[in-house]
Each structure stands twice: as structure tokens, then as C-alpha cells.
Amino acid sequence: MKLHEYQAKELLASYGIPIPEGSVASSPEEAREKAQKLGGSCVVKAQVHAGGRGKAGGIHITITPEEAEKAAKLLLGTRLVTAQTDTDGVPINHVLLEHTVDVEKELYLGIIIDGSVGGPVMIASQAGGMEIEEIAEKHPDLILRVAVDPVIGFQPFQARYLSSVMGLSAESTKAITPVLSNLYRLFIDKDCSMVEINPLVVTKEQKIIALDAKVTIEDDALFRQREMIELRDLTQEGKLEGIALEKGIAYVKLDGEVGCLVNGAGLAMATMDSVRAAGFNPANFLDVGGGADPDRVAETVSLVLEDPNVKRILVNVFGGIARCDDIAKGIAMAMPEDRKDIPLIVRFLGTNKEEGNQVLRESGLNIYPIADLNEGIEVLRKLATS
Amino acid sequence: MSILVDKNTSVIVQGITGRQGMFHTKQMLDYGTTIVGGVTPGRGGTSVMDSIPVFDSVKEAVKETGANASIIYVPASGAADSILEAAHSGISLIVCITEGVPTKDMIGVSRYIRESGVTLIGPNCPGIISPIHKCKLGIMPGEIHLPGSVGVVSRSGTLTYEAVHQLTQAGIGQSTCIGIGGDPIVGTSFVDVLGHFEADPETEAVVLIGEIGGTKEQEAAEFIRNGGYTKPLIAVIAGQSAPPGKRMGHAGAIVTGKAGLASEKVKALKEVGAFIAVTAGDIGTTTNSVLNSTNGRN
Numbered sequence: 001m002k003l004h005e006y007q008a009k010e011l012l013a014s015y016g017i018p019i020p021e022g023s024v025a026s027s028p029e030e031a032r033e034k035a036q037k038l039g040g041s042c043v044v045k046a047q048v049h050a051g052g053r054g055k056a057g058g059i060h061i062t063i064t065p066e067e068a069e070k071a072a073k074l075l076l077g078t079r080l081v082t083a084q085t086d087t088d089g090v091p092i093n094h095v096l097l098e099h100t101v102d103v104e105k106e107l108y109l110g111i112i113i114d115g116s117v118g119g120p121v122m123i124a125s126q127a128g129g130m131e132i133e134e135i136a137e138k139h140p141d142l143i144l145r146v147a148v149d150p151v152i153g154f155q156p157f158q159a160r161y162l163s164s165v166m167g168l169s170a171e172s173t174k175a176i177t178p179v180l181s182n183l184y185r186l187f188i189d190k191d192c193s194m195v196e197i198n199p200l201v202v203t204k205e206q207k208i209i210a211l212d213a214k215v216t217i218e219d220d221a222l223f224r225q226r227e228m229i230e231l232r233d234l235t236q237e238g239k240l241e242g243i244a245l246e247k248g249i250a251y252v253k254l255d256g257e258v259g260c261l262v263n264g265a266g267l268a269m270a271t272m273d274s275v276r277a278a279g280f281n282p283a284n285f286l287d288v289g290g291g292a293d294p295d296r297v298a299e300t301v302s303l304v305l306e307d308p309n310v311k312r313i314l315v316n317v318f319g320g321i322a323r324c325d326d327i328a329k330g331i332a333m334a335m336p337e338d339r340k341d342i343p344l345i346v347r348f349l350g351t352n353k354e355e356g357n358q359v360l361r362e363s364g365l366n367i368y369p370i371a372d373l374n375e376g377i378e379v380l381r382k383l384a385t386s
Numbered sequence: 387m388s389i390l391v392d393k394n395t396s397v398i399v400q401g402i403t404g405r406q407g408m409f410h411t412k413q414m415l416d417y418g419t420t421i422v423g424g425v426t427p428g429r430g431g432t433s434v435m436d437s438i439p440v441f442d443s444v445k446e447a448v449k450e451t452g453a454n455a456s457i458i459y460v461p462a463s464g465a466a467d468s469i470l471e472a473a474h475s476g477i478s479l480i481v482c483i484t485e486g487v488p489t490k491d492m493i494g495v496s497r498y499i500r501e502s503g504v505t506l507i508g509p510n511c512p513g514i515i516s517p518i519h520k521c522k523l524g525i526m527p528g529e530i531h532l533p534g535s536v537g538v539v540s541r542s543g544t545l546t547y548e549a550v551h552q553l554t555q556a557g558i559g560q561s562t563c564i565g566i567g568g569d570p571i572v573g574t575s576f577v578d579v580l581g582h583f584e585a586d587p588e589t590e591a592v593v594l595i596g597e598i599g600g601t602k603e604q605e606a607a608e609f610i611r612n613g614g615y616t617k618p619l620i621a622v623i624a625g626q627s628a629p630p631g632k633r634m635g636h637a638g639a640i641v642t643g644k645a646g647l648a649s650e651k652v653k654a655l656k657e658v659g660a661f662i663a664v665t666a667g668d669i670g671t672t673t674n675s676v677l678n679s680t681n682g683r684n
Contacts, residue, residue: 113489113493113570113571115570115571115572115600115601115602116600116601116602116605118493118496118497118500118571119493119497119571120493136644150493150494150497151494151497188490191488191489191490193489218488218489218490220462220486220487220488220489221488221489221490223462223463224463224488252628252629254627254629262544263544264542264543264544264545265542265543265568266540266541266542266543266544266545266546266568266595266597266624267542267543267544267545267547267548267666269545269597269598269624269625269627269628270542270545270548270622270624270665270666271666272625272627272628273624273625273626273627273648273665273666274665274666274667275627276626276627277626277664277665282627285628318544318547318548318551319527320512320525320526320527320543320544320547321525349551350527350530350547351527372552372667373665373666373667374667377667
């Protein structure tokens with residue numbers, strides 16, 4: 001679960017990490033008032049769950065409160081399209097107004113979980129201000145990685161090491177040490193899967209300030225991070241992905257025409273791959289899940305059908321815990337009158353496959369039964385040419 | 387032979403009185419697994435399915451039954467605790483089926499497991515099955531398996547069943563099939579399993595099913611490059627069509643850097659001589675042709 005920049009910064013501040021003075025506004029008038037309080041000149045930043053805001057026009061530098069109001073008016077209520085969003089973009093419901101900062105040096109700082117190390121790794125670079133992917137490509141030698149032992153935690157000597165390689169002064173080394181260890185503490189306390197401060201700046205006065213912040217809380221840990229759930233903003237997800245999140249369905253919208261209804265994440269990915277390899281485009285990733293009853297399946301089918309691009313649906317179910325007849329019943333339940341003609345290419349295998357096929361045969365739907373994926377691709381080809 | 391499990395594997399089920407635990411205990415018994423007891427705190431002294439004793443703790447269960455393996459079906463919030471209890475109580479093979487275990491919990495668990503020399507498979511995995519010894523610690527449908535000499539190792543659940551189904555359809559039996567789990571931090575890696583398969587004289591080739599995210603497939607390639615595994619390897623990588631940055635069901639299946647891309651994994655495995663099945667639909671035929679060409683059989 002992603003947090004907005006202003007939420008992430010409040011969290012950083014509560015861990016003693018310095019952030020610029022600022023506040024959030026949700027209307028142009030409010031933006032003017034807040035800018036006034038900040039003393040006039042400030043940065044107005046669109047609050048969306050996507051990077052690349054600057055290049056997309058989501059960040060304005062303003063001199064007067066009136067300019068801040070104008071910038072907020074331009075941003076609020078619109079959708080921001082960045083290199084990281086789809087063509088619909090994401091809605092701007094809030095702007096963050098902040099004091100400008102005199103920057104001497106821009107650093108990159110992040111913490112992720114590295115499966116190969118089996119724990120958290122802190123990543124730092126003196127080439128901050130650009131995306132980490134870009135740093136990795138242009139200056140791979142400037143990326144520092146420090147694995148943190150989960151028992152002893154982040155240590156000051158690691159901070160001194162990072163500071164010295166990044167060429168920080170004695171004064172800024174002193175300032176950055178608590179920032180690094182507090183960020184690690186936040187990462188662990190809040191069950192984060194990723195935190196990123198980019199840029200983390202050194203000011204002319206050798207102070208350290210987090211100019212931007214991204215925090216992602218691990219979905220699997222939300223059950224014990226109740227106060228974080230309240231920060232969730234479903235408007236930032238695509239419409240269908242928002243519904244999926246609310247209902248707890250593993251769904252990712254893609255831009256193709258072949259709807260995919262599969263049980264199990266690996267099989268779902270493999271099914272998408274086969275569709276793509278044959279020259280067609282999957283409309284979605286979808287894992288129906290193990291113990292899905294017909295009602296639950298019906299919900300997922302409805303979700304797939306909500307996507308107007310879906311012209312055919314490929315069902316690939318390997319029954320284990322999931323029962324093919326439950327899947328079939330769910331499909332029959334969910335299919336609206338006006339889409340009964342949509343071709344359903346269905347492969348049932350495993351638990352209750354005969355019963356499942358029987359249910360579909362009697363459903364009056366447009367069923368193409370197949371034995372395996374390759375046969376499914378053949379059917380897709382035939383449907384495309386007919 | 388098989389790896390990690392055999393006819394001497396004596397199993398307790400942690401969370402045996404839950405809905406999943408109960409259902410799969412029955413399935414495992416039907417397949418032929420030796421299940422000697424179960425553990426549910428607070429339910430000690432009772433029994434399930436007429437004759438399987440339930441204990442309050444793993445320690446008691448081990449003392450009374452002599453079990454050497456455990457399978458865990460407890461909810462995500464208690465899974466780490468259950469793994470640690472089993473490791474602490476003398477169990478040498480732990481299979482954790484539970485999905486959605488917080489990564490932070492697994493950081494500590496994986497470190498403890500490594501240092502105590504215990505084998506943990508999972509979490510978020512279908513488990514392990516030896517068709518030769520009729521021993522199943524997992525949730526996979528037993529009837530699709532056929533005894534034979536091909537090992538299967540995978541990060542996925544249903545995609546493993548798909549692979550096994552194709553192998554069985556092609557008349558290719560399996561020595562042991564292991565799902566290592568779809569999470570970023572799991573107890574057993576591809577490298578661990580390939581090492582076991584290398585040492586197993588009855589495994590002549592291995593099917594490896596990888597997916598996007600992380601670097602586990604590259605580590606397997608490195609292991610092969612260093613001579614740790616020398617038998618034929620057939621590999622398929624799921625997620626070639628996944629968009630970057632989106633979680634594809636599995637927590638580990640998110641492409642966050644170049645190394646996580648399917649194409650990078652395919653490249654790494656190809657370089658060390660693996661035979662790549664282009665899509666999942668080709669696993670059976672690819673394995674068949676590899677076996678035919680290496681054995682000269684038809």
C-alpha cells in the first residue's frame with residue numbers, strides 16, 4: 001500500500017527526520033492561505049501515487065500566495081499523467097505547499113527487502129534527484145548498498161561509511177547519521193516493503209532535509225498496521241484495480257482484449273504469457289484464488305467484464321482447493337444478458353472438472369472447451385479471423 | 387530415491403483442527419503420507435479422524451510420536467511462531483503452506499532456520515511430494531503425479547501442477563516435486579533444491595519454474611556455472627507479459643529492477659545450458675525432447 005508524499009513526510013517527521021516546513025491543501029483558497037502562512041514563496045506539489053511529477057507539470061514554484069492559488073487551481077481536480085501512470089493518469093485531490101530549500105547536494109536514500117540477502121538493504125547514492133533506475137543505468141558505480149543485520153539493526157559505522165563514500169562533510173555526516181538509523185527504524189516498525197527519500201538534500205548550512213518521500217507498506221502486514229490502513233487512497237488506483245483492492249481480488253488491468261480468469265498467480269502469469277506469445281494481448285492479470293465459492297468467482301468475473309476492451313475470455317483453472325464446478329457456477333451467475341455472446345474459452349482440469357463442464361454446457365453461454373493452453377491459442381486465432 | 391522426504395518421513399500437522407488443516411490431512415493420508423499427530427494449542431489430548439492424536443505443543447508431539455517433519459496450516463499472523471516452534475522442537479523438515487506471512491517475520495525466521503540447520507520449505511508454497519515414496523507434505527493434487535526420474539522445482543503453485551500434468555501426460559514420471567514459495571524471503575532456494583537433485587542418483591533431469599521478480603533464477607544459474615548442478619535443466623519463466631512495478635499475485639512477483647525481468651532470467655539460465663520452454667504450454671514437449679536427446683530413447 002502506497003502513501004502520499006505528505007503522509008510519508010508526516011511519518012518521517014514523527015521519526016525525527018527533518019522535512020521542509022509545509023502543509024496540505026485541497027482547494028485553491030486553502031492553498032493561498034497556507035502559502036501566506038509559509039511567507040509567500042513556496043513549492044506547490046501535486047499529491048499522487050506516481051513518480052515523474054516534475055516533468056509532467058505536477059510541481060510549481062511560486063513567489064506569491066496568489067501564484068500558489070493559481071497553481072493549485074491548475075492542478076486540483078485534474079488528472080496527472082506521468083511516465084509512470086497509464087494514459088488516464090491519476091487524480092489530484094491534494095497539493096502540498098512547502099518552503100523552498102537552498103540545496104547544496106542531492107542524495108538518494110532508500111531501503112528495500114532483498115530476497116537474496118534475506119533481509120533489508122539500505123541503498124544510498126550521491127547522484128540523487130534522478131530516479132534510481134536512471135542512476136543504475138548512468139552511474140552504477142555511485143550506488144552504495146549496505147545490508148542491515150535484523151538483530152543488531154543499522155549501526156553508526158555504516159552511516160559513516162556511506163557518508164564518506166558520498167563525500168559528505170564532517171558536519172553533514174553528523175546530521176545524516178540519525179536520519180539513516182531512524183529511517184531504518186521506521187521501515188521495520190511500520191512493516192514497509194520500500195521507503196525512498198529522493199532527494200535527501202544537504203543544505204548550504206550542512207543540514208539534512210527530506211525533500212521528497214515515498215513509503216510503501218507491505219499489504220500482508222496491514223492486519224497489524226491498522227493506523228496505516230486509514231491512509232489508503234483508493235482514488236489513486238485505476239477504477240477496476242480500486243474495486244479489486246476493496247474486494248481483495250488479485251487483479252491487474254492491462255490493455256489487451258483477452259480477459260483472463262485463472263487460479264493461482266503463477267498459472268495466471270503463464271496464461272498471460274501464452275496469450276501474448278501468440279500475438280494477442282491479455283486484458284488483465286487475475287488470480288481467482290484457492291477457496292473461491294461461486295459468489296466470489298462471480299465477483300471476479302464481473303470485474304473482468306467491467307473492462308469494455310474485453311472481447312473474449314480465457315478461463316484456465318487447475319482445480320485443487322479450487323473446484324471447477326464452483327468456478328463454472330460463478331461464471332454463469334455473473335454473465336449479464338447483454339454479454340452472453342462473449343466467447344468463453346474454457347479449460348478445466350482437476351477437482352470436479354466434469355461437473356464444471358456440465359454446468360457451462362447447460363448455461364447457454366458461448367463456450368469453447370479446450371484441453372490445454374495451446375488449443376486455447378488455436379481457438380483465439382480462429383475467433384480472430386472469423 | 388527422492389529428496390528431503392522418503393518412506394521414513396513421519397509427519398505432524400500444525401493447525402490440524404482448522405478447516406484447511408483437516409481437509410489436507412485427509413488428502414495427505416489418502417495419498418500415503420505417514421501422519422502421526424497434530425498440534426493445536428489448547429486442543430491437546432483430543433484426536434481427529436478417529437486416531438490422530440492432537441497435542442498442545444510441537445515438543446510434546448515430537449516426544450510422543452517421534453515425528454521428524456511438520457506441515458503448517460496456521461493463519462498468517464501465527465505462521466512465523468509455528469515455524470520457530472517446530473525448529474526449536476527438533477523437527478528437521480518444516481513445510482509452511484500459509485500465504486501472506488509478513489516479510490518482516492520471515493527475515494528473523496530465515497536467519498534462525500539457517501543457523502539451526504533445519505530445512506524450511508515455503509511459506510506460501512504448495513509443499514513437497516515424492517510420487518516414488520507416496521509421501522506428500524502439501525496441497526497439490528496427488529493423483530496427477532507419476533513416479534519417475536524428473537525433479538520439479540517451482541516458485542508457483544498451480545503452474546507446478548500444470549507442469550506435472552504435462553509431464554505425466556507425456557509419460558514422464560517425477561522423483562520429487564517442490565514448490566519453494568512465491569514470497570521474497572523463503573526457507574529453501576532454487577540453489578538448495580538443485581543441490582539436492584544433483585546428489586540424488588534417481589533424478590536425471592530437473593524442470594525449474596521461475597517467475598519475474600528477485601534474483602533467485604540468476605542465483606540458480608550461478609550455481610550451475612560453478613558446477614553445483616550438472617544434469618539437464620528445463621526452465622520456464624512466468625511473467626514475460628507483466629507490466630513493471632505491479633504485484634502479480636505473489637508478493638515476490640514484482641519487477642522492480644532489470645534483474646527481475648523474465649528476459650534477464652531466461653538469458654542467465656540459457657547461458658549455463660538450460661533448455662528453455664518458451665511458454666508454459668511447452669513444458670511437457672520440451673522436457674520430452676531433452677530426455678530423448680540425452681538418453682537416445684524415443
